[in-house]
Amino acid sequence: xxxxxxxxxxxxxxxxxxxxxxxxxxxxxxxxxxxxxxxxxxxxxxxxxxxxxxxxxxxxxxxxxxxxxxxxxxxxxxxxxxxxxxxxxxxxxxxxxxxxxxxxxxxxxxxxxxxxxxxxxxxxxxxxxxxxxxxxxxxxxxxxxxxxxxxxxxxxxxxxxxxxxxxxxxxxxxxxxxxxxxxxxxxxxxxxxxxxxxxxxxxx
Amino acid sequence: xxxxxxxxxxxxxxxxxxxxxxxxxxxxxxxxxxxxxxxxxxxxxxxxxxxxxxxxxxxxxxxxxxxxxxxxxxxxxxxxxxxxxxxxxxxxxxxxxxxxxxxxxxxxxxxxxxxxxxxxxxxxxxxxxxxxxxxxxxxxxxxxxxxxxxxxxxxxxxxxxxxxxxxxxxxxxxxxxxxxxxxxxxxxxxxxxxxxxxxxxxxx
Amino acid sequence: xxxxxxxxxxxxxxxxxxxxxxxxxxxxxxxxxxxxxxxxxxxxxxxxxxxxxxxxxxxxxxxxxxxxxxxxxxxxxxxxxxxxxxxxxxxxxxxxxxxxxxxxxxxxxxxxxxxxxxxxxxxxxxxxxxxxxxxxxxxxxxxxxxxxxxxxxxxxxxxxxxxxxxxxxxxxxxxxxxxxxxxxxxxxxxxxxxxxxxxxxxxx
Amino acid sequence: xxxxxxxxxxxxxxxxxxxxxxxxxxxxxxxxxxxxxxxxxxxxxxxxxxxxxxxxxxxxxxxxxxxxxxxxxxxxxxxxxxxxxxxxxxxxxxxxxxxxxxxxxxxxxxxxxxxxxxxxxxxxxxxxxxxxxxxxxxxxxxxxxxxxxxxxxxxxxxxxxxxxxxxxxxxxxxxxxxxxxxxxxxxxxxxxxxxxxxxxxxxx
DNA sequence: GATGAATGAGTTTTCATTCAT
DNA sequence: AATGAATGAAAACTCATTCAT
Numbered sequence: 001x002x003x004x005x006x007x008x009x010x011x012x013x014x015x016x017x018x019x020x021x022x023x024x025x026x027x028x029x030x031x032x033x034x035x036x037x038x039x040x041x042x043x044x045x046x047x048x049x050x051x052x053x054x055x056x057x058x059x060x061x062x063x064x065x066x067x068x069x070x071x072x073x074x075x076x077x078x079x080x081x082x083x084x085x086x087x088x089x090x091x092x093x094x095x096x097x098x099x100x101x102x103x104x105x106x107x108x109x110x111x112x113x114x115x116x117x118x119x120x121x122x123x124x125x126x127x128x129x130x131x132x133x134x135x136x137x138x139x140x141x142x143x144x145x146x147x148x149x150x151x152x153x154x155x156x157x158x159x160x161x162x163x164x165x166x167x168x169x170x171x172x173x174x175x176x177x178x179x180x181x182x183x184x185x186x187x188x189x190x191x192x193x194x195x196x197x198x199x200x201x202x203x204x
Numbered sequence: 205x206x207x208x209x210x211x212x213x214x215x216x217x218x219x220x221x222x223x224x225x226x227x228x229x230x231x232x233x234x235x236x237x238x239x240x241x242x243x244x245x246x247x248x249x250x251x252x253x254x255x256x257x258x259x260x261x262x263x264x265x266x267x268x269x270x271x272x273x274x275x276x277x278x279x280x281x282x283x284x285x286x287x288x289x290x291x292x293x294x295x296x297x298x299x300x301x302x303x304x305x306x307x308x309x310x311x312x313x314x315x316x317x318x319x320x321x322x323x324x325x326x327x328x329x330x331x332x333x334x335x336x337x338x339x340x341x342x343x344x345x346x347x348x349x350x351x352x353x354x355x356x357x358x359x360x361x362x363x364x365x366x367x368x369x370x371x372x373x374x375x376x377x378x379x380x381x382x383x384x385x386x387x388x389x390x391x392x393x394x395x396x397x398x399x400x401x402x403x404x405x406x407x408x
Numbered sequence: 409x410x411x412x413x414x415x416x417x418x419x420x421x422x423x424x425x426x427x428x429x430x431x432x433x434x435x436x437x438x439x440x441x442x443x444x445x446x447x448x449x450x451x452x453x454x455x456x457x458x459x460x461x462x463x464x465x466x467x468x469x470x471x472x473x474x475x476x477x478x479x480x481x482x483x484x485x486x487x488x489x490x491x492x493x494x495x496x497x498x499x500x501x502x503x504x505x506x507x508x509x510x511x512x513x514x515x516x517x518x519x520x521x522x523x524x525x526x527x528x529x530x531x532x533x534x535x536x537x538x539x540x541x542x543x544x545x546x547x548x549x550x551x552x553x554x555x556x557x558x559x560x561x562x563x564x565x566x567x568x569x570x571x572x573x574x575x576x577x578x579x580x581x582x583x584x585x586x587x588x589x590x591x592x593x594x595x596x597x598x599x600x601x602x603x604x605x606x607x608x609x610x611x612x
Numbered sequence: 613x614x615x616x617x618x619x620x621x622x623x624x625x626x627x628x629x630x631x632x633x634x635x636x637x638x639x640x641x642x643x644x645x646x647x648x649x650x651x652x653x654x655x656x657x658x659x660x661x662x663x664x665x666x667x668x669x670x671x672x673x674x675x676x677x678x679x680x681x682x683x684x685x686x687x688x689x690x691x692x693x694x695x696x697x698x699x700x701x702x703x704x705x706x707x708x709x710x711x712x713x714x715x716x717x718x719x720x721x722x723x724x725x726x727x728x729x730x731x732x733x734x735x736x737x738x739x740x741x742x743x744x745x746x747x748x749x750x751x752x753x754x755x756x757x758x759x760x761x762x763x764x765x766x767x768x769x770x771x772x773x774x775x776x777x778x779x780x781x782x783x784x785x786x787x788x789x790x791x792x793x794x795x796x797x798x799x800x801x802x803x804x805x806x807x808x809x810x811x812x813x814x815x816x
Numbered sequence: 817g818a819t820g821a822a823t824g825a826g827t828t829t830t831c832a833t834t835c836a837t
Numbered sequence: 838a839a840t841g842a843a844t845g846a847a848a849a850c851t852c853a854t855t856c857a858t
Contacts (some may be wrong), residue, residue: 013821029321031235034848045823050850085403113320114377116313117233122379130379148403153387157394158403160384164372165365171375172368175319175326175334179360190361198402199289199352199362217838238831249840251834260832421842437729439643443828453844458829477765493811517728523787524725530787538787556811564791565802566811572780573773580776581732583727583742587768598683598769606810607697607760607770625817647853657819659855668853 017042018066021059026106030060036159057118064111064121068129071099082179085144090192092137096166097187101173134159144191162195218256221246222270225263228311234264234318261322268315268325271334275303289348294396296341297370301391304374313378338363366399422460422600425450427451429467434514438468438522463524472519472529476537479507493552500545504574505595509581517582542567570603626664629654630678631747638718642672642726669730676733678721680741683711697756702804704749705778709799712782721786746771776808 020042024033035056039046053059083091093117100108138159145155169187173180180187224246228237239260240249243250257263304312319325342363349359373391377384384391428450432441441466447454461467491499523529546567553563575611577595581588588595632654636645647668651658665671695703712720741753750771757767781799785792792799 009821032323035850036848046246046849047824047851048822051821056849083234109320113317116317116320116375117235126379126381130376130381149405151215152396153390154394156383157387157390158398160376160381161369161373161391161395161398164374164376165369166372167371167375168368168372169365170368171320172334172364175330177330177334177364180364183357183361186357186361187365190358191365192364194362194402196402197304197398197404198398199349199354200401239833241829243841250832252839253842254833255838302846432710437613442826453821455830455845456843459842464828519727521728524728524783525643526722534789536786538784538789551681553811558811561795562802562805565795565798566806568784568789568792569777569781569799569803569806572782572784573777574780576776576778576780577773578776579728579779580742580772581751583738585738585742586774588772589764591769594765594769595773598766599773601766602770602810603787604810605812606806606808607757608809608812608850621817646851651820658853659820660818662854663817 010052017044017049017052018059018062022063022107025060025063025110030110055121060111060114060121061124063107064124067107067111068124071096071129072132086192086196088140089195090188091192092162093195095190097169097184100170101184101193102186105170105174108170112171130163134163165191214256221248221253221256222266224313225268226267229264229267229314234314260345261324264315264318264322264325265328267311268328271281271311271315272328275300275333276336290396290400292344293399294300294392296366297395297399298392300370301373301388305377305388309374309378311373316375334367338367418460418577422470425452425457426467426470429521430471430515433468433471433518438518465528468519468522468529469532471515472532475515475519477530479504479537480540494604496548496601497603498596500570501574501599501603502596505592508578509592513578513582516578520579538571542571573599622664625660626674626750629656629661629664630671632676634675634678634719637672637675637722640674642722669732672723672726672730672733673736675719676736679719679723680736682743683741698804698808701807702800704774704809705803706800707773708778709796711780713785713796717782717786724783742775746775777803 002196017038021033021038024037024041027033035049036046037057039049042049049059111121115125128145138156141159142152142155145158146152150158169180175185217233221242225237225242228241228245231237233242239253240250242263247252253263257266274408315325319329342360345360345363346356349362350356354362377388425446429441429446432445432449435441436445443457444454446467447457450457457467461470519529523533546564549567550560550563553566554560557564577588581592629650633645633650636649636653639645647658647661650671651661654661661671665674723733725735726744750768753771754764754767758764759768762770781792785796
């Protein structure tokens with residue numbers, strides 16, 4: 001039962017299956033992928049998958065869970081108090097923009113696609129990703145906004161807008177916008193300046 | 205063949221089918237909806253749908269086409285030259301934010317979900333919606349940005365960021381963010397200020 | 409909807425499917441028969457069956473329903489008051505013993521087999537077959553038993569015993585007892601005498 | 613190979629497995645029970661079962677074999693010559709009626725259900741249970757019947773009828789007939805009288 | 817002998833699409 | 838043009854059985 005070696009084997013096999021699922025889902029999408037596709041990719045029999053996951057949707061949940069863990073793990077923000085505002089904003093932007101690009105853009109596309117349609121997934125995202133992330137940065141933003149004379153409601157909406165901007169840019173990227181594809185790495189800097197000063201001249 | 209009355213009948217029947225499809229797709233999603241669901245909702249026989257549309261995905265394309273037309277039709281911007289910048293930005297934001305909310309949030313969710321996964325749909329969106337919209341506003345933005353000493357590449361990325369912000373906020377809305385649900389109508393004003401001045405005090 | 413010709417076609421197709429199911433079920437048993445077997449026998453496609461029946465168990469229910477109707481329809485007893493006791497008993501025995509033999513012994517085997525294991529089917533049999541049959545004859549038996557000085561409880565148990573005898577003999581028949589196979593047609597007479605007099609000499 | 617201790621261990625393990633199978637079969641039925649269900653109940657691994665039994669049906673055969681042994685073992689009738697007829701009949705009835713009730717009604721249901729459908733099982737029942745039992749009591753009945761002026765064929769059919777009555781009553785019991793459930797223990801007496809005298813007044 | 821992970825054949829069921837009426 | 842019954846390919850999932858450890 002709690003044999004640690006057994007558990008490791010089981011965990012490894014689960015990872016192997018999720019790896020395979022991630023590849024084929026990213027390639028063909030969730031609905032167009034069959035369990036057989038996943039099994040073939042993983043080099044195992046169809047039925048074996050059901051020894052480790054309850055159903056096809058459960059595979060997607062497993063993938064989501066891995067993404068969630070990977071996102072939140074890296075998201076440990078350094079103490080905001082020790083950062084100046086531009087640095088903080090830049091870090092806030094940098095991590096998700098780069099993390100998504102690196103390995104799982106295609107997969108994020110699939111998960112998001114299903115999230116738009118699957119209530120279970122949506123709620124998990126809401127409660128396990130979005131809320132924690134917002135809770136992490138909102139205080140800092142609100143504090144800064146207050147100093148700038150920006151009201152709380154307004155500030156909170158702006159936090160959503162910035163989060164939405166990241167999400168939306170990612171979407172545009174996955175929709176093959178050439179400009180974004182070519183200049184993605186400039187975004188953190190560009191956006192930091194934009195967020196701090198808008199379209200107003202910065203230097204004057 | 206080109207009998208105008210015939211054509212009108214055909215167009216009307218197509219609309220009837222798309223109306224039905226829009227309702228049931230929005231309700232159950234694309235993959236969970238059967239042709240029979242659409243036919244029942246439209247009050248016609250299953251087979252009749254195939255007299256007007258080639259396939260089930262073709263229904264989604266038809267819906268997309270209607271959304272595209274509706275978005276672009278309303279998007280006829282007044283002569284930018286006659287507007288001051290804040291008004292222009294506010295109009296640029298107002299229309300999509302309100303249009304989406306009004307009647308077809310649910311449907312947008314479905315179309316977007318499929319767009320993330322369906323190459324055909326994605327390309328159409330890219331070439332028939334996004335590009336034209338950007339082409340419409342980009343010159344104005346670039347012009348203004350140049351006046352503010354913002355480089356062209358930077359400006360173009362910012363245009364994407366603003367478009368992405370709209371898209372991302374819409375997504376967050378469909379993911380049931382309470383703050384957005386409750387204060388959606390404030391967004392055009394809040395965002396206009398934010399876009400023009402960022403988090404910097406506005407008055408000074 | 410209520411087009412009478414349509415309804416007849418539907419009813420006919422249902423019968424065709426049930427006929428096929430009856431044959432293959434009787435041959436291979438319920439669990440060993442696949443939907444494909446039924447479809448092939450009926451000369452139709454697999455999917456067509458699902459246009460007329462919800463599930464594989466629903467086929468068995470349909471067969472049960474036909475058996476029920478056929479059993480009860482013929483079971484209209486003539487007015488007991490006009491019959492002497494031996495004639496009444498003989499008629500009570502004759503019908504089920506002969507009906508079962510005639511066409512659906514094999515099928516009865518299958519239905520009974522499933523009834524032993526399937527609660528839904530068991531309850532239907534209990535409420536739709538057994539209870540009505542008992543209710544039909546019990547009064548007559550009780551009346552006669554009272555004349556013979558037999559108590560009510562005893563008489564009611566005897567009615568069950570006689571019904572059980574019919575059921576049990578049928579079972580023994582389906583289990584291939586040669587003596588029963590060869591002399592089935594004698595049973596009504598033999599049993600009538602036995603029921604009236606037991607093993608006691610009848611003439612004395 | 614013929615190590616007696618080994619053999620005892622093997623026999624014990626077989627019994628353990630059959631005990632488990634009996635419980636889960638009785639609960640869920642043969643087809644609805646998986647090998648894993650049996651293994652879990654027995655507290656062993658799935659594969660272990662196949663060290664002792666060839667297949668899933670072989671488990672049922674094993675259970676049948678145990679039932680057969682238990683039925684025949686107790687069925688050693690005392691010398692009929694020393695019994696008067698009513699006592700003999702009562703004993704003939706008492707044993708199966710009570711044995712079935714006591715512990716294995718549920719299991720009997722399952723075995724019978726499968727017997728109706730499985731030729732192998734049916735033949736074993738026919739040759740190893742029914743024939744021996746009939747052979748044991750038939751001579752006595754025939755002898756008594758001859759004294760009463762009942763022909764041999766008639767008498768043999770009546771023996772089947774009585775056996776069928778026991779079987780049929782058991783079935784009715786498993787089909788949840790309340791009267792039988794409540795008064796099962798009266799049956800041996802009621803049936804003895806009924807078999808000897810039928811519905812005719814007994815005393816006169 | 818015991819284990820239990822792996823297997824993959826086999827089954828039910830769905831549903832987009834066709835086509836005779 | 839409209840119908841809707843028929844089709845059958847496809848897919849998720851189950852589970853008896855095997856066999857390497």
